[in-house]
Amino acid sequence: MTNSKQCKNIIILGGGTAGWMTANLMVQQWQKKIANNQLSITLVESADIGVIGVGEGSTPQLKSFFDKIGVTEQEWMPQCNATYKNGILFKNWSGKDDFDSYFHPFTSIIDAHTAPAFVYNSQFRRKGYDVDSCPDRFFLSATLAKQQKSPIGNKNFPFDVNYGYHFDAVLLGKFLSTFAVTKGIKHVIGTVNEAELAPNGDLHALVLNDGKKLAGDLFIDCSGFASVLLQKTLKVPFISFKENLFNDRAVTIATPHEDTAKLNSQTISTAMKYGWAWDIPLTNRTGNGYVYSSDFCTAQQAEDELREKLKLTDSSIKANHLKMKVGRVEKHWHRNCLAVGLSQGFIEPLEATALHFVQEAIDGFIEAYENGGFTHQYQAAFNDKMNARFDGIRDYIVSHYRLSNRKDTQYWRLNGANPNISNSLKIIVQCWLNGDDLNKALVQPGMVSFYPPVSWHVILAGYGVFPQLNNDLEKNELANKYDLPHIDQFIERCSLNFQDHYQFLNSRPQ
Ligand SMILES: Cc1cc2nc3c(=O)[nH]c(=O)nc-3n(C[C@H](O)[C@H](O)[C@H](O)COP(=O)(O)OP(=O)(O)OC[C@H]3O[C@@H](n4cnc5c(N)ncnc54)[C@H](O)[C@@H]3O)c2cc1C
Known part of the structure; x- marks a missing residue:
């Protein structure tokens, strides 16, 4: 196992929310090392492979993320069309008379x-x-x-009072990228074609499609569902939750607000025929999405059902269809690679826990890495903790x-x-x-x-x-x-x- 005491170069692959949250937390944690040229952090992202672009609700944990990196609500919320979230209203889930809805x-x-x-x-x-x-x-x-x-x-x-947020995920990514770059993160645009391994089997360098190489000591895989480094290159197995959670697709449609002088401060989650739909208020629009199982209905059926729910007759308002890979990796930190975000796993967005988990993963990693003197001493304990967190969230979602x-x-x-x-x-x-x-x-x-x-x-x-x-x-x-x-x-x-x-x-x- 690598002794990472000499860790001088950290490479983050992926510029979705997970990549930029990682970059911000790491630059915050190790700013002195960066200022003294003892550490360099580079984030590389593809101009051709987009970000997932959904993920509009959070838990209260996101507030502590912004507190930690020193950004106020007045600074980030208006730029991301963000609103406040008191919790989630669940409608039509129980199927029992007298229990049509409840608020979490x-x-x-x-x-x-x-x-x-x-x-x-x-x-x-x-x-x-x-x-x-x-x-x-x-x-x-x-x-x-x-x-x-x-x-x-x-x-x-x-x-x-504790609260979460609703936000435009794409704008949040942009905000976080600008902020991280001003703090000293190096930003490279390029698509990674392959990763080179060192003789001991660790990751050594990423090879970009223009032939450039990015060598590093520690690699953070934030490449989304593709999981280019942890799953594809290092072959860490993925454990599917399909048997527990059937949903594997989503369709999203943004709509204008019905009443422009009113704004919900909750997510509404409504059970549908083959899954459930979210209704998330942003300052400029409502985000809607239907998470469903492709074993039970087609993409067109899901889109039609969502349009019907929204009473949407305007076919020029386009829908966006997505696939989801639900489950987790067997190990989140393996050799000199840590996976964060969708590349480490995903539990469907019913309780909007994904970004919460991103933050926990990075905070937990930083703590384990520092406590271990920048070695892999606490790798197994970290992985056990991440797995238990994933499985615990899964159970709560399954219970719905x-x-x-x-x-x-x-x-x-x-x-x-x-x-x-x-x-x-x-x-x-x-x-x-x-x-x-x-x-x-x-x-x-x-x-x-x-x-x-x-x-x-x-x-x-x-x-x-x-x-x-x-x-x-x-x-x-x-x-x-x-x-x-x-x-x-x-x-x-x-x-x-x-x-x-x-x-x-x-x-x-x-
Ligand atoms: C339907 C749905 C609803 C969701 N709702 C919520 C929610 O309400 N709340 C919540 O917290 N989360 C939610 N999520 C999860 C949330 O969207 C993600 O956790 C979050 O956006 C982080 O994604 P990511 O950064 O891991 O991946 P992505 O956004 O997919 O980013 C991947 C990055 O990797 C780069 N990349 C990939 N391959 C390469 C390569 N070969 N070379 C170079 N770059 C590469 C891409 O360019 C991109 O920058 C939802 C997810 C889905 C699918």
Whole structure:
């Protein structure tokens, strides 16, 4: 294995969001070395092979990325037509009467006053008591989303609320590339035809189509689904999640806003016949996409269904069709190559976790690489952690399909009966059905879960995974311990400290 103490040249292959996020985090971390000419970082991207160009929603993690590289919201958001995201509204997923929609919030410190009531009530609802356990009522961000408010509180409101963003992925890539170059990243345009190996099997240099070579000590593969270095050159196997997650295609259509003086502050995810559709508000347009399985419908059927949903009669508004490779690599860091972004794997975009994962991968790598004195000492531990994160996210996404009671198409019937679910997911669902403590189950040895207990409560309660109400149960004062009108008032009063999303974005000084 290479001793990378002498790492002087880092080459990043790929200029999609993953490549430019990597470049920015690395230049930030190692700026002194770069300034002293001890380290050089070069990003090479093809002018002929485009970026994926979708990926318009984030988790709250993206805020910490910009904080880390020292960029304010006023600097990047207007340039990327970005808006705020309080969470995701799931519509028509459960297939059960009375459970048509629920909101998956980004939780914050303020929810410490109300979330325990939700968890408590859902515990009693799981025993058949008639208590309200719809998550929406218990989280401030659900109310902010419903009221189309921004998640930035007035100055006198003493709590911060967590939030994500919506943005134009292409513009975000451009913004990040300009910023990284001003910080000292070298930018090369060229298509990589092949990679040369050193005698020990490590990567040695990338050969461009004009014959130029880019030699390096460490290579970051951000070449998207092609995974030119890690999968194609170093032959690291890809583990498909097709058995767990059927969706492998997407079709996207951008539409103008219906009401130009209103702006949602949530992603809307609507279950469709063969998958689901997103509705993402940007400042200048709405991003729409339908993620589906090509085993169950054709690209044209999917496009037609999306157009019908959007009530779109204007055929001049074009659709964009994409293929997705869903799964992960066996090892994310192998020899002197780290894969980041789509080249390391992808779980369909239902909870918009891909960029979150990109950041975790780079942060985790930088930490492991530095702790190991710039050697590969912590490579195996890093890979184990990445795999567990991937598998944990996969399970949460799988649960959206497996828990559904929809029976309208073969797609939903097979998803609902899919036997290919992980042990961890089986334990979580069983624990819920038994009425046991999910918090405890999630920290048992061997459990893999990316999502916190509250998210599991939200999806299970939001889908109505409950027994029939038991009217024979005696009135139990304990079941009604929480004063729900009081919670409603508390959340309502908190929400008065937040402004209308559209007005907030338009009145904010640039
Ligand atoms: C339908 C869909 C919806 C998504 N929605 C979300 C979302 O809401 N939220 C989210 O976080 N993520 C989402 N994602 C994922 C997100 O788009 C990607 O994770 C993100 O854009 C990073 O992509 P990337 O940089 O890895 O790859 P790409 O954008 O594909 O970039 C690959 C780069 O590699 C270069 N390249 C490739 N081969 C070569 C070569 N031989 N020589 C030189 N250069 C080369 C290309 O030129 C390009 O610059 C979504 C993805 C899909 C498919």
